[in-house]
Amino acid sequence: MSNEEDNKAIVGRWFKEFWGENGNPDIVDELARKVAGQADRRLDRRRG
Numbered sequence: 001m002s003n004e005e006d007n008k009a010i011v012g013r014w015f016k017e018f019w020g021e022n023g024n025p026d027i028v029d030e031l032a033r034k035v036a037g038q039a040d041r042r043l044d045r046r047r048g
Helices: 003-018 027-047
Strands: none
Touching: 003 027
């Protein structure tokens, strides 16, 4: 999955699962880990 696709999936889950009908605050930590993991991978590629 590309970064753009990853980001769209994360934002989609944010709106559906956090702001959605059930309002699951636990999703914040999970999505933050995914975003942090993406940042780590981008830094690794730059250091290459």
